[in-house]
Amino acid sequence: xxxxxxxxxxxxxxxxxxxxxxxxxxxxxxxxxxxxxxxxxxxxxxxxxxxxxxxxxxxxxxxxxxxxxxxxxxxxxxxxxxxxxxxxxxxxxxxxxxxxxxxxxxxxxxxxxxxxxxxxxxxxxxxxxxxxxxxxxxxxxxxxxxxxxxxxxxxxxxxxxxxxxxxxxxxxxxxxxxxxxxxxxxxxxxxxxxxxxxxxxxx
Amino acid sequence: xxxxxxxxxxxxxxxxxxxxxxxxxxxxxxxxxxxxxxxxxxxxxxxxxxxxxxxxxxxxxxxxxxxxxxxxxxxxxxxxxxxxxxxxxxxxxxxxxxxxxxxxxxxxxxxxxxxxxxxxxxxxxxxxxxx
Numbered sequence: 001x002x003x004x005x006x007x008x009x010x011x012x013x014x015x016x017x018x019x020x021x022x023x024x025x026x027x028x029x030x031x032x033x034x035x036x037x038x039x040x041x042x043x044x045x046x047x048x049x050x051x052x053x054x055x056x057x058x059x060x061x062x063x064x065x066x067x068x069x070x071x072x073x074x075x076x077x078x079x080x081x082x083x084x085x086x087x088x089x090x091x092x093x094x095x096x097x098x099x100x101x102x103x104x105x106x107x108x109x110x111x112x113x114x115x116x117x118x119x120x121x122x123x124x125x126x127x128x129x130x131x132x133x134x135x136x137x138x139x140x141x142x143x144x145x146x147x148x149x150x151x152x153x154x155x156x157x158x159x160x161x162x163x164x165x166x167x168x169x170x171x172x173x174x175x176x177x178x179x180x181x182x183x184x185x186x187x188x189x190x191x192x193x194x195x196x197x198x199x200x201x202x203x
Numbered sequence: 204x205x206x207x208x209x210x211x212x213x214x215x216x217x218x219x220x221x222x223x224x225x226x227x228x229x230x231x232x233x234x235x236x237x238x239x240x241x242x243x244x245x246x247x248x249x250x251x252x253x254x255x256x257x258x259x260x261x262x263x264x265x266x267x268x269x270x271x272x273x274x275x276x277x278x279x280x281x282x283x284x285x286x287x288x289x290x291x292x293x294x295x296x297x298x299x300x301x302x303x304x305x306x307x308x309x310x311x312x313x314x315x316x317x318x319x320x321x322x323x324x325x326x327x328x329x330x331x332x333x334x
Contacts, residue, residue, distance in 0.1 A: 109334070124286075131313040132332050135292035137280070146285045169292075 068120040075143045085116055095165050096156030098178050099127055101140055102148040109138055110182040112175045114165045130177035153185040204233035204279040211294040215307025218262035221246035234274050235281050237321030242272045263306045272296040273323055275314040297326050
């Protein structure tokens with residue numbers, strides 16, 4: 001029997017006192033506290049049951065949004081393209097503004113922004129212009145790697161009271177060709193770039 | 204989406220102003236930019252009363268004539284491989300002869316760039332602008 005602990009629980013003290021005073025003939029042996037299961041054939045070697053580590057859980061519970069974030073990060077690492085159309089940004093491009101889009105291969109396209117379709121990586125903008133006196137509309141994917149830059153040429157004076165400006169297809173509200181405004185802006189921005197480059201080279 | 208009974212503007216100087224599609228050639232679905240169609244001339248461009256005989260002779264088609272044509276603009280619009288999508292404000296075509304040469308000598312108005320892919324480079328070269 002192990003040595004007596006310094007502090008017996010009270011119940012055992014009570015038990016031991018009553019038992020010792022009452023019984024004299026038999027000595028009380030408490031039942032064994034732990035019972036080991038006997039092996040059916042002790043001569044056979046012990047089985048080693050393999051315990052495997054748990055499989056790795058899913059990386060994310062929402063794979064679609066994780067994929068969207070990863071794709072946007074790959075195509076727009078600086079976040080500037082997202083910033084241009086962000087709802088939180090007060091300097092963002094809004095429907096009604098005139099936008100000039102430069103493409104890596106092909107002619108640039110400009111027009112009045114009628115619609116911003118927000119669909120994650122497939123976010124696209126609808127631009128309406130008049131070429132040779134005929135209305136032409138183009139949907140362009142904002143995060144496409146083919147697009148070199150999206151530039152705001154002219155803001156609408158008053159905020160458009162709609163998000164989708166399809167009323168501008170009607171002759172009463174049609175803006176018309178934006179070629180003049182855009183060519184002025186291109187000229188000015190080129191002159192400004194040239195001016196700053198000259199200043200930088202001079203200084 | 205040009206199909207039977209679709210009305211198109213004719214944008215060349217062949218003499219036709221408005222044409223009606225009666226058949227799409229080469230495919231069993233509506234025509235888009237760069238497809239060949241058969242048309243009937245519905246309206247002629249006004250010749251003017253005091254037009255010389257030479258100018259009148261230059262007009263190649265009259266009202267009621269049947270001709271082949273190539274669609275160059277559609278109001279329905281179509282997508283491109285880079286994810287962009289383009290749409291015009293009207294339907295337009297250019298009249299051609301059986302060998303594929305345009306009947307007119309000049310075009311007015313913008314056309315779709317798909318003409319190049321579908322081997323209509325002659326028409327594309329005549330066009331003042333393409334998108």
